[in-house]
Amino acid sequence: MAGKFELYTDKSGEYRFRLKASNGEVIAISEGYSSKAGALSGIESVQRNAPGAEIVEV
Helix, strand or coil: CEEEEEEEEECCCCCEEEEECCCCCEEEECCCCCCHHHHHHHHHHHHHCCCHHHHCCC
């Protein structure tokens, strides 16, 4: 099974997503979004930009 994004509403009513690895471990949690559409755009951005992201030590 591949990783998955889970879209949910937090206790303050904001939309968030978390990225889970195939073993169920949470590997990323988003900021809060005021709309579901905003959270879905955030997921699309991660999907589009992460595959080629370089690793930079700061």
